[in-house]
Amino acid sequence: MNTRVAFILSAFFLLLPFSGPSAAPVQAGAAQTPQKLAFHDDGQLFILEDDGTLWKTAGLPSEGARFVTAKPVRKNVKAVAAAGNLFIIDKDNILWGWGKRNRGTLFMNEYALQDIPENRPIRILTDVRTVVPDSFVVFALRNDNTLWAWGNAEDLRGDNLPGVLNRPRRLLDQVHTLINSGCHALALKKDGSLWTWGSNACGGLGDGTFLDRYRPAAIDPNHFGGKRIISLTAFKNENLVLTEDGTLWYWGKEMDMRGWCINLPVYEPRPLSKEGTGKNDLPSFTLPRGADISVLHYEDDTLYSLDTRHILYQSNPEPAEIARHVASFAVYNSRLALLKTDGSVWLEAAEDHLHPAAGRRFLPVVFLRANTTAREAPVPGSK
Template identity: 30%
Template sequence: MNFINNYYLKHVASPFNTECPRGIRKLFRFLKKEFGFTLVERLIVVAIIIILAAVLYLRFVAYAERTRVVRAIEDISNMRTVVEAYAADEGQGRYPVNSNDPSIPNSIASVMQKHGIKWTGDETGVADPWERPYYYSQLVSQETGLPTGYILLSAGKDGIIGTDDDIYAIGGGEVTRGKVALSALGLTESDLVPSKRQGGAASFVPGSLILMADKSAVPADGKTAITLTAEVRRADGKLAPDGTVVNFSTNLGVLSAAAATTVNGVAIVTLTSSQPGEATIIASSGEVTASVTVTFNSPSGGLKVAGGMYHSLALMSDGTVWAWGYNYSGELGNGMFTRLSKFPVQVANLTDVVAVTAGGYHSLALKSDRTVWAWGSNIYGQLGDGTWADRYTPVQVADLFDVVAVAAGDHHSLALKSDGTVWAWGDNEFGQLGDGTITNRNTPVQVANLTDVVAVAASGGHSLALKSDGTVWAWGHNYTGQLGDGTTNSHTTPVQVANLSGVVAVAAGANHSLALKSDGTVWAWGDNFYGQLGDGTTNRHTTPIQVKNLSGVVAIMAGAEYSFALKSDGIVWAWGANYTGQLGDGTTTDRYTPVQVANLTDVVAVAGGGYHSLALKADGTVWTWGYNGYGELGDGTTTDRYTPVQVSEFQ
């Protein structure tokens, strides 16, 4: 049989010899021609052929696996070069951070994608030769907490990290094949950022979800947002892979996003509410859900402030309301016919109030039973009691129940109901009631084509609504572009403000509008004659533009021709008209970009009137500045103030 061995070595032995099938056929022809076959001999030949095929297959598989390993080593080597180049050039010696968010400039996703490597964390991301993720993590010193290096890793053939199939590079070291000990590096599997979603989007099934709220950040004392954290785990208890989608919903307030993806097993959103109450937040991922309930409190146990054209309001923690300033039409609500009051007086027959707002010459109060009460001027029906008569004490707005928020314009009023609908009454010259007409109404009518609203604002002759999806809608007067739809055409029904999303609060001035986004930036549009848009010019804008030099904002408010922003550090910034000192910076100079209100810290709420301003501090004191011709500053004088003075009644 030596001739068979020789023939095998010559024609068959190489697993990649393209002559192999041909060689086997020659072998058969040779045997048949030169020798006869017995049955046993034929079986022996067949067995030899099967053995040869098995050897060939095993050699081919081994070669293919070696090829995969070589490719993984090359991939990791290339990625290591990218990371090292980033650290040397852009990172100033620091390595990319653990994140699949490409919008973060120093994230591993951003660094890789700049070099054409699709490190996305989802099903489109770069895969290793076994169609599984590559992994990355910073290495952090346990003593200093500072980054000291990084690891790039493939789990290899078996897909299990911590076996001899691992292929990895630590820092700038050589790519190694063998078992990696994550624990020795101070890591767990959940610390690793994957380049793609494991097994594709459909293969991962969440096993559990825990939803947590940072209740220490509930907006008492002027805080306006809380952080919600959803932790998702696999059925085996390990943290879910990065990129797992978590959906959020709430019955109160505005979420920064309706859905978020996990990083290190956690998805984070924020919730903002402009009114007190209980918010139930639901999170879901796949078939698992979780919920948490948070109570939004009013600042300083319930005390709030509001400014009208020439009068001011304060809501006390006991549910009573106090007013001072102009009283020609009964704006102070105390039943007296005096022209003004330079000191706060109590609004008559009104208790259990949870929110107040002041219009041009009228006032509104929302009670704990969700009814609305009004007093002051009623020439346009803005009190909503079915008459046109001024009221010197509060009257109930007719046929209006289940209200959760109120807003007042110059001569019209808005109410937001718990079902997300908006109702309006009063002056409708420009369509600011949103019912498709220009007919004044002395009882509430529903704003057309508007649902899922979570906040409202009004001033001058226009109205604003913030929807739960973070979009803003506007209607009414639009002569200076205050509706933000890119035109100067007034609208009698809501239109969407252009190019604006992710909004958590809105405010309206006489002819301009403001929006606060979830990232803490402020956007403005409309009239800009006095610089009230804060963009450094006096050019009007019919679509939103960003207010300059302003970030970290938690609340906004607008006066007639000026604007306010309250930052998270308790400092108030102002811009726009300042001819009566209403910006509080110690001058009467108009400001086209934000300036700090002087000598005022620890603020939790701010309000703008016609030409004066109010602030509530964390200690419960009220401070005012600006025009004081009718005693609207409440300091016992009628002297204008260019910096804040304290209202002595609220010490």
């Protein structure tokens, strides 16, 4: 994450309800769901089984590997998320965390003497539905749709307060989905309104300016033609939103020097051409025709989309099918992990195996259950 400079405007504030044009409400039943796969910053993949067992792999597969092994970590887990530290939600909806000191995300400071071990996680917050961390700030969405935040990056945290916040602070109400890009955040509310805050490098906040904003504010829904937002994703300073009419909207730009962005028309949401012809410095991503997309994920110039038929695609910029029968997926440094509808998990092989003729190659994850060795463990069928 880039160095952030916080402008201290107030010690306390009230979030006022958005009074602009009314947006289409979000459909019920499409709320952000508990996570089943999570990559840690060191490349370990954490996997959550339906019975609540949490597993982790030893790391990314080496060249020539035929499968990847995983060992159990904990039981009674409902969701998992990872970044610089590891977070789980248990069956009682309690959020726990463990990992490195000095991150600010586990309520420790630079003088902490030791890390939080895996076998003694700390209890953080109750009644949590999902958690969205990065290495500096963590967001937790509770079952009452309130959004809470803590950590050591004042601009991204959204409370406009200085220093490390070492306890969760309530930030927004009626939140449906939260995206944490590591530079800024987007919150989709149940009424359909979209709120942004954090770094505004290259117009990432979509408010028509390049000024950082340390408190959430709503984007004018007229930017999306009054259409309901179906899915959204962000990576660093870039954002992509899919609306109900099948239009992809884009704003922000991933550049190292803010001065280069001033003349680019990306500081407010702009529709991308459905024919895939980029114009005015907009990308030319297209989605598969006829697909009912439910999940978007954008990372390193590649747009991943999962449809309701459980088909996973990548667009760069044209769409191409990656795999079928995909229930969910995770991405780490452009490498994919897939959770299939049959419960099997697949991890993308080393880059040496990515020959254009063969496509992306995936290795099965073998779960090492009690009294079972890797040699004895059954390997799932081919992809």
